[in-house]
Amino acid sequence: xxxxxxxxxTDYIEHGSASYSFLPDPVVDALVQVVLELGAxxxxxxxxxxxxxxxxxxxxxxxxxAVETYTPTAExxxxxxxxxxxxxxxxxxxxxxxxxxxxxxAELAKSSNPPRRPPLNAAAAAPRAQAMGASAFDRAPRxxxxx
Amino acid sequence: MIDIDRxxxxxxxxxxxxxxxxxxxxxxxxxxxxxxxxxxQIRDHSEALLQAHGVTGDRSGDVETLRAVFDPDPxxxxxxxxxxxxxxxMWAGLSGQLSRHRDHYLAExxxxxxxxxxxxALDPDLDIPDYCRHExxxxxxxxVGDELSGEIYHYGxxxxxxxxxxxxxxxxxxxxxxxxxxxxQVKRIVDLGTGIGQLAMTLKETFxxxxxxxxxxxxxxxxxxxxxxxxxxxxxxxxQRLAEDSRxxxxxxxxxxxxxxxxxxxxxxxxxxxxxxxRILRPGGxxxxxxxxTGALKAQAPAFATYRSWAxxxxxxxxxxxxxxxxxxxxxxxxxxxxxxxxxxxxxxMTPNYVARKPL
Numbered sequence: 001x002x003x004x005x006x007x008x009x010t011d012y013i014e015h016g017s018a019s020y021s022f023l024p025d026p027v028v029d030a031l032v033q034v035v036l037e038l039g040a041x042x043x044x045x046x047x048x049x050x051x052x053x054x055x056x057x058x059x060x061x062x063x064x065x066a067v068e069t070y071t072p073t074a075e076x077x078x079x080x081x082x083x084x085x086x087x088x089x090x091x092x093x094x095x096x097x098x099x100x101x102x103x104x105x106a107e108l109a110k111s112s113n114p115p116r117r118p119p120l121n122a123a124a125a126a127p128r129a130q131a132m133g134a135s136a137f138d139r140a141p142r143x144x145x146x147x
Numbered sequence: 148m149i150d151i152d153r154x155x156x157x158x159x160x161x162x163x164x165x166x167x168x169x170x171x172x173x174x175x176x177x178x179x180x181x182x183x184x185x186x187x188q189i190r191d192h193s194e195a196l197l198q199a200h201g202v203t204g205d206r207s208g209d210v211e212t213l214r215a216v217f218d219p220d221p222x223x224x225x226x227x228x229x230x231x232x233x234x235x236x237m238w239a240g241l242s243g244q245l246s247r248h249r250d251h252y253l254a255e256x257x258x259x260x261x262x263x264x265x266x267x268a269l270d271p272d273l274d275i276p277d278y279c280r281h282e283x284x285x286x287x288x289x290x291v292g293d294e295l296s297g298e299i300y301h302y303g304x305x306x307x308x309x310x311x312x313x314x315x316x317x318x319x320x321x322x323x324x325x326x327x328x329x330x331x332q333v334k335r336i337v338d339l340g341t342g343i344g345q346l347a348m349t350l351k352e353t354f355x356x357x358x359x360x361x362x363x364x365x366x367x368x369x370x371x372x373x374x375x376x377x378x379x380x381x382x383x384x385x386x387q388r389l390a391e392d393s394r395x396x397x398x399x400x401x402x403x404x405x406x407x408x409x410x411x412x413x414x415x416x417x418x419x420x421x422x423x424x425x426r427i428l429r430p431g432g433x434x435x436x437x438x439x440x441t442g443a444l445k446a447q448a449p450a451f452a453t454y455r456s457w458a459x460x461x462x463x464x465x466x467x468x469x470x471x472x473x474x475x476x477x478x479x480x481x482x483x484x485x486x487x488x489x490x491x492x493x494x495x496x497m498t499p500n501y502v503a504r505k506p507l
Contacts, residue, residue, distance in 0.1 A: 009413060009470055014281060017462040018235070022228040023221065032225060033232045040173040040236060047169040094232075 033094035157313025193451035267373035297371020322349035340408030344372025391419035421483035442475035
């Protein structure tokens with residue numbers, strides 16, 4: 001389609017302003033995002049608890065202290081650990097995002113099978129950092145950081 | 148995350164996971180708080196900032212001047228931050244869950260494509276214009292880039308319509324208030340940029356004896372529109388065509404509608420669409436457009452609304468919004484040959500209603 005773009009037509013952030021820092025300090029900007037993700041996680045959990053309580057009460061299925069005294073099976077523990085890890089990626093993705101460097105952390109968080117965290121030593125960590133496009137992380141000055 | 152049939156809400160299938168439904172409920176709840184409680188403070192704050200910077204009169208409509216005042220302010224920045232994060236949360240939750248169960252949703256669309264009532268005509272050879280190949284409202288894949296765009300859009304806009312979406316309540320209100328030809332004859336209605344077809348469907352319910360067509364460039368949106376129309380038993384024709392090239396006969400349409408279409412296209416295309424609608428409407432036919440304020444009406448907007456409009460364009464993938472709001476759409480309609488005027492808004496947030504009639 002023939003069209004001559006005007007300034008207004010091109011002066012927009014094409015891919016969702018994912019890496020833009022609205023607040024002067026990008027870490028504070030990230031923390032605001034973390035707060036919203038935590039709010040979502042909290043409400044999701046609380047709403048499920050409300051549903052659960054209502055269903056179980058209605059059906060007479062919840063003896064006293066049954067929840068408090070339940071011991072998870074090995075399968076429970078593995079599944080809940082995976083769910084916890086998903087929550088970590090969802091809530092804290094913004095903290096792993098470098099302003100102006102795309103949205104690798106968020107893409108990673110959306111992935112159903114993200115790579116597990118490598119051992120905490122420099123040799124193992126370097127390839128992962130490079131894979132996330134963060135090889136220059138420690139060298140680049142952080143926008144807004146105090147000098 | 149669980150993915151099962153969880154029944155319907157209004158006349159829309161519930162999201163197939165309680166947790167996703169709750170996550171979207173949070174998104175909506177936060178948005179409602181943001182546009183009420185938070186914005187009440189922001190309005191006062193923005194006025195105080197303008198006064199402090201001595202910005203008054205003509206300068207209050209100039210975006211660069213407003214950016215110089217508002218961009219550095221932490222409270223304004225926080226408002227933009229939480230708005231975009233809220234928007235991103237909405238899309239990420241939906242897009243993630245639907246994509247994980249893509250096969251299920253695509254099979255559903257496949258099953259409905261050839262069913263009736265109504266029909267679906269996709270055009271695999273249609274040259275999708277560059278002007279719509281971006282992520283509108285930062286929706287992943289936009290309207291043309293993801294096979295599940297329709298589903299993602301529909302559930303995402305639950306937040307936008309704040310409780311007026313599940314049973315198409317908002318679009319029903321729009322349809323019932325649609326301008327009609329003065330002779331009252333309505334045999335054929337065309338909804339341009341119909342998207343997921345909510346207005347086309349509610350127009351069919353409002354005008355049950357009329358033939359209703361919904362046209363859109365986006366095949367994925369139309370497939371979802373057709374699926375919902377079939378589920379609701381509504382005989383609507385959905386066709387993948389450009390609004391500026393409808394391929395409909397001249398003088399063959401009684402009512403054409405366009406709800407929030409024009410701010411999604413360049414002004415050059417807006418002119419072409421108006422010319423095309425003038426061609427296909429019969430003399431006495433009416434073109435009913437709901438979209439943002441332009442021209443003199445836009446000039447009356449508070450300064451912070453002007454800044455927020457720019458922010459919507461810049462950060463929220465509203466690529467053409469600034470072009471549109473800085474045009475004079477009544478004049479665009481008149482240049483196409485219409486007798487055009489602004490009517491009072493039909494919707495709660497005061498988006499104007501442009502009514503254009505083809506002279507007899």
